[in-house]
Amino acid sequence: MTHEDKRVVAKDKRLINCTKVDVNQLMPLKYHWAWEHYLNGCANHWMPTEVPMSKDIETWKSDQLTDAERHVILRNLGFFSTAESLVGNNIVLAIFKHVTNPEARQYLLRQGFEEAIHTHTFHYIVESLALDPGAIFNMYNESEVIRAKDAFEMKLTEDIMKEDFTTETFEGAQKFLENLIGYYIIMEGLFFYSGFAMILSMHRQNKMTGIGEQFQYILRDETIHLNFGIDLINGIKEENPELWTEEFQQHIIDLIDEAVELEINYAKDCLPNGILGLTAPMFEEYVGYIADRRLERIGLSARYHRKNPFPWMSEVIDLNKEKNFFESRVTEYQSAATLSWN
Numbered sequence: 001m002t003h004e005d006k007r008v009v010a011k012d013k014r015l016i017n018c019t020k021v022d023v024n025q026l027m028p029l030k031y032h033w034a035w036e037h038y039l040n041g042c043a044n045h046w047m048p049t050e051v052p053m054s055k056d057i058e059t060w061k062s063d064q065l066t067d068a069e070r071h072v073i074l075r076n077l078g079f080f081s082t083a084e085s086l087v088g089n090n091i092v093l094a095i096f097k098h099v100t101n102p103e104a105r106q107y108l109l110r111q112g113f114e115e116a117i118h119t120h121t122f123h124y125i126v127e128s129l130a131l132d133p134g135a136i137f138n139m140y141n142e143s144e145v146i147r148a149k150d151a152f153e154m155k156l157t158e159d160i161m162k163e164d165f166t167t168e169t170f171e172g173a174q175k176f177l178e179n180l181i182g183y184y185i186i187m188e189g190l191f192f193y194s195g196f197a198m199i200l201s202m203h204r205q206n207k208m209t210g211i212g213e214q215f216q217y218i219l220r221d222e223t224i225h226l227n228f229g230i231d232l233i234n235g236i237k238e239e240n241p242e243l244w245t246e247e248f249q250q251h252i253i254d255l256i257d258e259a260v261e262l263e264i265n266y267a268k269d270c271l272p273n274g275i276l277g278l279t280a281p282m283f284e285e286y287v288g289y290i291a292d293r294r295l296e297r298i299g300l301s302a303r304y305h306r307k308n309p310f311p312w313m314s315e316v317i318d319l320n321k322e323k324n325f326f327e328s329r330v331t332e333y334q335s336a337a338t339l340s341w342n
Helices: 032-043 054-061 067-098 102-128 133-137 144-158 170-191 193-204 209-239 246-270 280-297 312-317
Strands: none
Touching: 032 102, 032 209, 054 102, 054 209, 067 102, 067 133, 067 144, 067 170, 067 193, 067 246, 102 133, 102 209, 144 170, 144 246, 170 193, 170 209, 170 246, 170 280, 193 209, 193 246, 193 280, 193 312, 209 312, 246 280
């Protein structure tokens, strides 16, 4: 056999359990969607310290915010500060090892860096506003609704973290698929969205605009994370159709039902009385609407049949929009050098 005979053939690549192809050889590409997500992530690069916080500091020190508004901000900082770390750890310690395709791994490396940026963001906000870092970063231990969401996700990682875990068995491959759905569909695709809507609603009303700007950028990143995860999940399903049994589909539906309840409880905790035109029942509607969209993207039927009470969120999520919904400035950032602040 010549050295040329050992060259990678694209059709031999697989997302998991690939034994024919050297995982270190990127080219030739087979999953062009993975490379496109990587390029889009790179094009959206940003750093939190590029966002000015002076106006937020002034607002936070003043009496312009109600106690209820401060509660919403602190709760979401507390949830996201740990959630981003959970996602990053899951990528590095659980997902990366078992994805056997180099272009998908290339994106995972980019996503891991973005999770670090997001965690950096919450450190930057806490430092800027002179908040108690222990109160924010330990909130997942002190708030029952946050702890419940984090515990739900951590349970999905336990088996994959075991030394003897492998995706080469039927059970192992299903468990890995469950993990991907749990983190991409549920954590990044569902658990994050109530917080996005709350903080960006404040941003729309010109309150805490520095935090709002950063959450807007995080949402842009998370949209790509979600789309990559959906492509990865559907790709594994296509290559391993035996995994997608009726029993497994029902298990996923049950997980999403549980997640919806956890997210509704979180919204009620954040908004016990309602603020900014937002109420907990609106989020019950929104969470059901979002859950249906996620179910449909992985080939399952909608089950909540709710309407979107925040249609403006679609504008923020739209990566092709040249301007944000505040009509204030271009937010299609390409690199730090192109950022322009009003």
